[in-house]
Amino acid sequence: MGFSLMRNQKFMPTIKHLLIISIAINAGLLLKLLHHEHEWAGLPGPDTNPKNEVRLVKDVLHKAKPATDQYINLDHGDPTMYEVYWKQMGDKTTLVLSGWQSISYFSDTKNHCWFLEPGFANAVTRLHNLVGNAQTRNYHIVVGTGSTQLFQAALYALSPSNAPEPMSIVSAAPFYSSYPLIIDCLKSGLYKWKGDASKFNKDDPYIELVTSPNNPDGSIRQAVVNGSGGILVHDLAYYWPQYTPISFQANHDIMLFTVSKCTGHAGIRIGWALVKDKEVAKKMTKFIEISSIGVSKDSQHRAAKILDVIADTYEHTEKFDKSTLFFHYVYNEMAKRWRQLRSAVSKGQTFNLLDFPVEKCNFSGQRFGTQPAFAWLKCEKSIDNCEKFLKKHKILTRSGTNFGSSEKYVRISLISHKEEYDEFIRRLSLLSSMNSPHE
């Protein structure tokens, strides 16, 4: 059935012509609709203001594998490993914030922690209840600009304001390298860093920082001083099932957590404290009020969204692919990285790693040993300064001396981009299998 429309030929539309035109219109409309659907499958399309969307394209692209002569920086614990998971989740964690949000300083005037967003508090409680790593019942939640601010808030709340001497702050070596820096930064008269808890004189009042799993070495920790005047602050940043078996529900007086090491969103700068004593929670809140007039609402909204999606992957399994179970996904990645690391180290006698006892994880039901976010690597043989040795081979790490330990040790971040990690393993394997490396 031919159809042609010649110029100068008088055109009288027949029903056939109309049908064809109509079908053509249908096709056009269908194409436009498909284009719309395509947009919804991803993020807002070109009809919306492109400026409304801040996409850090550089963050989502696969990082190029570092060239052989390039430095690999594994000094910081930058959790860029997590990008792949969140990219894979597409728009499930997308957050839309309107221009008139976050005007007021106040989030919840009925809560002692008046800058705590109720949605964030709910998400925190929900996630702990799901994972079973910490009790939340009868606890007060205090939100902070990362757990770093909460740690200072705890010191402020626990140190008497009128004591003749500053309160002693201790932590068993090897301890988190930032503790001394943060504590002594302003030469506070309220508290003072006194170093390794295992060498502390028990007669004075003190605060002991118990980091478990520990940064830098991944060990599971208990208080070591056990003096009568002691107060404990538990930093549980790494007490999540991708790093260690959840063997008990923690119920310490003050427990610190951070989004950075739980979900990988370090740039959001959100941490939270679970605090038993109401007066301590109030004083911590006061510190955050004085030092930053509260905590970003936008960050709390983002954190709430992310924690809720993690819980959703377990509690609304009908909506998610099984491969998106958050802790399972990240657990597998950590397990793989630790296999690669142990295999590289076992190629020779150059390096040594701690072994971790196998325990049952009440969350996943699996039995495994801690697979920390950092490796605490020891250089053996003639290598005295491990950081210097690795730096010569273009691997940047943090020397054990920063953690109250020896320069035979370094801390190495294991949660960077895969491309960086693979190149690190390649270099470490080579060094490991060298016969007699020298500094």
Place this chain on the structure above:
Amino acid sequence: MGFSLMRNQKFMPTIKHLLIISIAINAGLLLKLLHHEHEWAGLPGPDTNPKNEVRLVKDVLHKAKPATDQYINLDHGDPTMYEVYWKQMGDKTTLVLSGWQSISYFSDTKNHCWFLEPGFANAVTRLHNLVGNAQTRNYHIVVGTGSTQLFQAALYALSPSNAPEPMSIVSAAPFYSSYPLIIDCLKSGLYKWKGDASKFNKDDPYIELVTSPNNPDGSIRQAVVNGSGGILVHDLAYYWPQYTPISFQANHDIMLFTVSKCTGHAGIRIGWALVKDKEVAKKMTKFIEISSIGVSKDSQHRAAKILDVIADTYEHTEKFDKSTLFFHYVYNEMAKRWRQLRSAVSKGQTFNLLDFPVEKCNFSGQRFGTQPAFAWLKCEKSIDNCEKFLKKHKILTRSGTNFGSSEKYVRISLISHKEEYDEFIRRLSLLSSMNSPHE
């Protein structure tokens, strides 16, 4: 032309039938498309995950007028006045954040301030260039969790770490009530609050905080000590054309600004410092690194978006209604509130307000006197304790004693919701016209 399809009647479609079906499909597709367009005109429609959008409906609804027997809280400078403007701007300032954003700690490893988002730095520079209130050329930008954190960063950067005595910090009374609290909070050995700058002994080294326009009294300030060992920190939170004429482009060594008082987004917790000396900027950055490992990226993205839209209302006028010029809009609102306030006070002899000299604003071209975000109200006659007097009449304010001044004065926030403000004015008018009020 009738058309019917009877059951059991054998149907052989004719071209006519096909045409009608095709036209029906056209109509259906058109309707669906119109529905889509409708969604895009506003915010994401029902096809997207409703949880993706956090809208604080309570924030955008008009606040109910406080009942006559309800307290009105004008103690804090909560800038809820700004909600109306941003609501009116609809989705122009909407921000979409993807789940994989804000993973890394780092924003710009090439910048000394490695946690500064380049987009935020650009927006800050653009806005200052538009308004002309501060030089940005040859300045280093440091971002902070509000200007409160930056203020502490400046003290840390400017106080020598090895001096025998803590650095003296002073500010002319009446001074911002939080200065003493923040400075002495941790009993720092680096610096110490020494109170009213006008009573300070000039021989010691010191840091003078110059807040201009001043909080609480709105006065335009210069340094008062002028000692040889002095360092100045300028808090210019209110140096914006809605509050005061922009009579010169500030070029002080350290200038602090905050989104809270510029755009009204206090809950975003973002401030910035313009710093001349690179080493000072580096030390300020170090403080923020130690105290909170940087500043929320999400908040910086939001702030950048908002500052950019403000600049857009002036620089892309073709896209905006003239009534949306940000500073003009807020200037008019402040002018109206000050007219209402002065009218209420002039009804009797109970209260008194400062007068501000009229100057030309280089930004708007208008001549006007400062119209501060706070009223610094004096109670006259027999009222000795102004805060107590107003509290009895259910108006909560902050006593002059908190600002190093007398209890004859109170500071009253003028930037709350309109409904609260109107009720405040109604009550103040009544008190003002009372013949002889007593405490």
